[in-house]
Amino acid sequence: xxxxxxxxxxxxxxxxxxxxxxxxxxxxxxxxxxxxxxxxxxxxxxxxxxxxxxxxxxxxxxxxxxxxxxxxxxxxxxxxxxxxxxxxxxxxxxxxxxxxxxxxxxxxxxxxxxxxxxxxxxxxxxxxxxxxxxxxxxxxxxxxxxxxxxxxxxxxxxxxxxxxxxxxxxxxxxxxxxxxxxxxxxxxxxxxxxxxxxxxxxxxxxx
Numbered sequence: 001x002x003x004x005x006x007x008x009x010x011x012x013x014x015x016x017x018x019x020x021x022x023x024x025x026x027x028x029x030x031x032x033x034x035x036x037x038x039x040x041x042x043x044x045x046x047x048x049x050x051x052x053x054x055x056x057x058x059x060x061x062x063x064x065x066x067x068x069x070x071x072x073x074x075x076x077x078x079x080x081x082x083x084x085x086x087x088x089x090x091x092x093x094x095x096x097x098x099x100x101x102x103x104x105x106x107x108x109x110x111x112x113x114x115x116x117x118x119x120x121x122x123x124x125x126x127x128x129x130x131x132x133x134x135x136x137x138x139x140x141x142x143x144x145x146x147x148x149x150x151x152x153x154x155x156x157x158x159x160x161x162x163x164x165x166x167x168x169x170x171x172x173x174x175x176x177x178x179x180x181x182x183x184x185x186x187x188x189x190x191x192x193x194x195x196x197x198x199x200x201x202x203x204x205x206x207x
Contacts, residue, residue: 011161012134014127018120018165025116025173028109032176035108036183039071046074047194054081054201072102073191077198088203095195102191106184113177117170124166131159 008015046068053061062081068074079098080091 011165012127012130014123014130014162015165018123018162018169021116021120021123022169022172025113025169025176028112029173029176032109032180036180039073039187040183042068043071043073043190046071047190050074050077051194051197051201054198058205072105072187073194076102076191077194080198086202088199091202092199095199099191099195103188106187110177110180110184113173113180116173117177120166120169120173122166124163124170127162127166128159131162 008019011018046065049064050061053064058081062078065074065078065081069078076095076098080086080094083090083094086094
């Protein structure tokens, strides 16, 4: 713990905004992890029940979805199934509009994570520049003393630590951002797949 604190102090002033970014990114990661855990926990079971019920009893399928409106996919299909005497065209439009309404929630904080990924290395680079400035300002040509050498060493250390810290924050955030993007794409593909099956069932019933 003491070593980490020493590294933090040695990294210079940019370590404070980097610490703020890392806390911000961690909060987003925890929120998104909890969201996707809750979303995927009962989703497959709800979809299976939906497809089985909708073939025989659309009303029962709608009631079942109403009990699971905490799931984005259930909210999407509930909107379409709630339409009375809907034609296949209206049913499809209802699915598409409901899906579009859920996309911002599925992509929530994506831009924030991308901002952290972009800003953290730049702050590390800023720390590098400040550290090099400190090193150069400690030098006087033709008069290099031990105190000046210590200043040069400290400046170089500040530059390296801040750069490494910025990269660590960016890489860790990028890792989780990639996972969340993959979960988002899987969710969109699942919505399209199940939505297509519901459209076929609805078309058969309508004909």
